[in-house]
Amino acid sequence: MPGPFTLGQIASRLGGRLVGDAATLIRQVGSLEHAAGGQISFFNSRKYLAQLSGTHAAAVILAPEDEKLTGLPRIVVAQPYAYFARVSQLFNPLTQQAPGVHPQASIAPGVKLGERVSIGAGCVVGEGCSIGDDSCLYPRVVLYPGCSIGKRVILHSGVVIGADGFGIAPEEDGRGAVGWVKIPQIGSVRIGDEVEIGANSTIDRGAIDDTVIEDGVKMDNQVQVGHNCRIGAHTAIAGCAGIAGSTHIGKHCIIGGAAMIQGHIRIADHVTVSGGTTITRSIEQAGTYTSIFPFEEHKSWTRTAVLLRNLDDLFERIKKLERKGPAE
Amino acid sequence: MPGPFTLGQIASRLGGRLVGDAATLIRQVGSLEHAAGGQISFFNSRKYLAQLSGTHAAAVILAPEDEKLTGLPRIVVAQPYAYFARVSQLFNPLTQQAPGVHPQASIAPGVKLGERVSIGAGCVVGEGCSIGDDSCLYPRVVLYPGCSIGKRVILHSGVVIGADGFGIAPEEDGRGAVGWVKIPQIGSVRIGDEVEIGANSTIDRGAIDDTVIEDGVKMDNQVQVGHNCRIGAHTAIAGCAGIAGSTHIGKHCIIGGAAMIQGHIRIADHVTVSGGTTITRSIEQAGTYTSIFPFEEHKSWTRTAVLLRNLDDLFERIKKLERKGPAE
């Protein structure tokens, strides 16, 4: 574990304006609520004012407009949360796994590994894959043949990259559906630099062309990305989201948890999709988009659901009322 | 396989009032529909009256109010389904895996294993983890470093405990979003006693403090629990549900399949969330909550969807009609 560092050393390494005792010794980061001596915390929102007042943190990172809210030694910066992240990186390694290939991993011949790559127990890396410098595959990641992974990529346990996309063609005879013909999935997956993919997420190989995850994309757990998708640089995708095949998402988008984006559509840059939202057609304008049925106590919901099915009737009744007109 | 037992032996061991031949020999449990000779079944709902009449079960477990519905040997108890579960446990081991560590598992040095722990092939247990007595990890479970698992816990295949939470801080320069800074996830995961977690579910480690799963929690497959969540004792979470980070769920809750609970909220004890429901804010009252868009034949749905987008207009038109007033 690196450190300790004084507050002054932190500010001189990462920037920010120091207020208070520069010699304050910092050993680790902590939350406002539970920080103990020697820990530095951050303050980001006035919602947590009570926690700021009561904190046992040794120092706090906060924004200029909040500077006067505490008498503790502090670092004042425009973006306290991002700064806190960098401070935490000083004290804590970005991955918990040493470089090298675990003896219980299975690496096919001809795989290209960069420097300081870390591959955990039970990983399986198929023929023709390449993995860039400083990337980390936690235990039990599978790369199907031919996938390329950039530098400083983190793949969490259970991730599967390059399984066959869901490519099946319906076959009929004169009387209707007979079954499905599998379309060999001969594209691959290309993942850029500084991508992180959460546990048990899956990214399918392309049907003919490749599936592409651009630099800096961050995905949470149990995300599914279909074949031939392209996810733009620095887009973040929260847990349980699903992106159906051939959809292209722009750069700097935020896709909320359990959001579902249908196939063959285009999402512009800087789009936010709320958690639990289903996107059924392309979005051309930056902005935030939502489609959540507001939850209610079950009995009220039952009533709302019935009324919703009868909206049609409601419109008809209003039309009727309108037609009666002022003459009556 | 334990047994056989007579009906009398079962009742004397597990309680309940025996009606009929105590010597009836029971070898296994079965469903009313498919039970064969020597099998005991249960009856729980008048919906299954026809199946009760036609059953080939040797004996039936049922409630006092249903006692007269069959002439078969029977055990009469207040909670037939829970009793049936206990009878089934008499005949069937709770896990299908013998105690011991499989030679193809990878256990880091310093891991603390309780007595009679069972760890299947391909499991990976990181440094500093502890696993309580009589717990079972089916093949291919991963515990990241530092996680603690209670007693009599069952973790199904593909479960990942303690992967990094989705902690990323946005970074901007003067012109807008630049990218994300990873926040090292230095908390851990603590799982209580008698917890069961379904296949391919994921529970993330805390950002700073720990993620906590209390005693007796039961989770189905493909459930995702974000960092710093706390799931209260004896809460049951059905398949594909997702709980976003820092959310606390009370005790004795039931979270339906594919439900999605947003981050940083509080759910009281004894709350039921219906399957397919999205919870977007805290719930302070016990009760059942729902947010499902009622499904319809596609054409009707198309109409409903358009009308829904025009609700605003509808309200305006009604206001207009109301303003005309009785004077006209």
Added chain:
Amino acid sequence: MPGPFTLGQIASRLGGRLVGDAATLIRQVGSLEHAAGGQISFFNSRKYLAQLSGTHAAAVILAPEDEKLTGLPRIVVAQPYAYFARVSQLFNPLTQQAPGVHPQASIAPGVKLGERVSIGAGCVVGEGCSIGDDSCLYPRVVLYPGCSIGKRVILHSGVVIGADGFGIAPEEDGRGAVGWVKIPQIGSVRIGDEVEIGANSTIDRGAIDDTVIEDGVKMDNQVQVGHNCRIGAHTAIAGCAGIAGSTHIGKHCIIGGAAMIQGHIRIADHVTVSGGTTITRSIEQAGTYTSIFPFEEHKSWTRTAVLLRNLDDLFERIKKLERKGPAE
């Protein structure tokens, strides 16, 4: 890699009417957009007319009504997409894994393996399982004990077959809920021929009777099938869909991505469930069913959500307006 074949050889092997130079040499399939020399593509929809005009493909597969849209050598068939799938199968093996059991797989004693079965690294096959001829388990598939897998089945990485179903019985004392009693899951899973199951999908074993996946079923990634489900032959289930326990789905159904089908219901043959749809009761008629809340720009959605909660009030106000009647 098999091939090359002339266009004439392809047509004589797979049928279809050949127009243009039968000696055209084909080495691989390609997309209209990116095909290079020696590649054959397909044309399926007038949406892609511009791509057809600009394509560098050596030949195209298309329907009789589109025959005149290109001057390229072509094969004219009633179902171009299914035909394209078969052509691609000529050039590309259906699985990327050689037959045989990987030394890092764990196969219990007494497992029955058919001919030419392929089992990847890290797979775990429990006691009493059977796997039919020509089936392929990609790395890290787990079969719990007693599961049977048909012929020509493809199971992708991370699939878990036969984990315990979510069978728990609530137990109460006089004062309310105490906790859950686990019901041993003693049924199994039976999977038919020509089934394909996507990465990280899970299919639970039956509580008492078996869970059944019939012939020709195709599932995408991260699909969850609960205990005692029956999925009818040739039904296709897209990514992230969840089928709760004891639900029976008919033959030739299409279940869209992230659809959620509640437990204990029946879905008729030839039903299509749209992506993102929640099905809460049985469906007896073939057809397409949908329940998606239409997404909107977030501010508009906020308004719609409020109005939706007030639908009740709206109906009341209309009733009031109607009661005023023509007399006024």
